[in-house]
Amino acid sequence: MSRLAVINPNMSVGFTDKIRDQAQRTIYPHNQVIALNPDFGPDSIEGYYDEAFASVGLLSVIRTLDPTGIDGYVVACFDDTGVDAARCLTHAPVMGLCEGAIRFAQALAGRYAIVTPMHVSVRPLEHLVRKYGADRDCVVRAAGVRTLDFEGENAAMAYDALYQRAQKSLHDDGAEAIVLGCAGMTDIADRLKSDLGVPVIDGVQAAIKMVEGLAELKLATSKHSTYGTPPAKSYHGMFDGFAPAFV
Template sequence: MRIVIVNPNTTASMTAKIGAAAQSVAGAGTEVIAVNPPDGPVSIEGYVDEAYSVPGLLAEIRRQPADAYIIACFDDTGLEAARCVTESPVIGIGEAAFHIASLLAGKFSVITTLSRSIPAIEHNLVKYGLDRRCAKVRAAEVPVLELEDPTSDAATRIATEIEQAKAADRCEAIVLGCAGMADLAASLSRTHGLPVIDGVAAAVELAESVVALGLKTSRLGGYAPPRAKPYTGRFAREAP
């Protein structure tokens, strides 16, 4: 099975870290290809960065044949559009983490990077229906690329936020709200005594699951393939 995991930002070191995290949980027969587009923001922190990452993301999905795709941004950037351009299942790491957390705990809290990302995550939770399972979305106020910096105190700030979530939110599990936190889940879980879910690993498992089930994205409704039509200007060659 071949899974392509797309980091929709253009920071190759983060792509490598995500790829390693993904491969480490993948099954024996699963090949994980981690890619990022050449075009777009070096990190995704808010709606504007999201918008500029989607054309590159869709191009990677179209370029890379795969049994399933993973979008490795916690905002599930471009998820609906991606589902329209391929029959193969597409999993967002945000939704993956929410679904897995829902199997292990009544309510979970999310710890993301920056406050500005909270509304987009809350919108996704409402869209997925899983806002009812989420106690609170919190921000550790750690910029995304600081997670790549071994000298940063990001881990401490995340740990502090987890303790506050346990005390104040009545949450039973933690979802880590950024692909760049993928390497922290196991040790945080041990330290804080509750399930801590990383979306990258969760998405690999769910992607393998839907492929093993022989299921494809529905072609009815919103995920129907795009209608053939001209695109103009710099997107002309990306027309459906």
């Protein structure tokens, strides 16, 4: 039995609830999952500035949870906010939605498109895609809506914009599968798959399955270099309590 934590690095409780629902539907019955968000930080993550603050929130959650025995972490944001830092902090495997979704997409299609809500996210996601070695097979497109449009009264409009952009990408980019480029879309994968007739990959589900697999195999993050435990040192001011004090 593995215990997983899915962490929404922003403060939107609505998102966290939606992600928790998806996580509970996704996880194998013999495993356990908790979903939570930090108790400080931004309401949503739209670009590098929000991401810097959300990273600290993410790390604060992991610091609290880790001693309770978590076997794997999912960072429930498509920007993979703070994943590298989180890998330094814990021995348990850590994965963001973008990495998880890309790994599954690469196994299912020769070319695929990430469709994300806002234009401002396109270049940062392209940088992630390149970091993950997928830039020759993956294009990033924006539906031209805001993240929060997928909830409430704009939801139908947002879905339509997403559908249109995905459809266009199948035709113009030669995409063969669609990756949902935002944690907030986690509940519409099935509908979109049915409407488009191609695989639609939700990062929440993909990352959970990857981390469940890693945890089951007792595979831990290497502490040999890149993700080595931070050397002990002093932190000051409002970060005083976050100093690494590891062996």
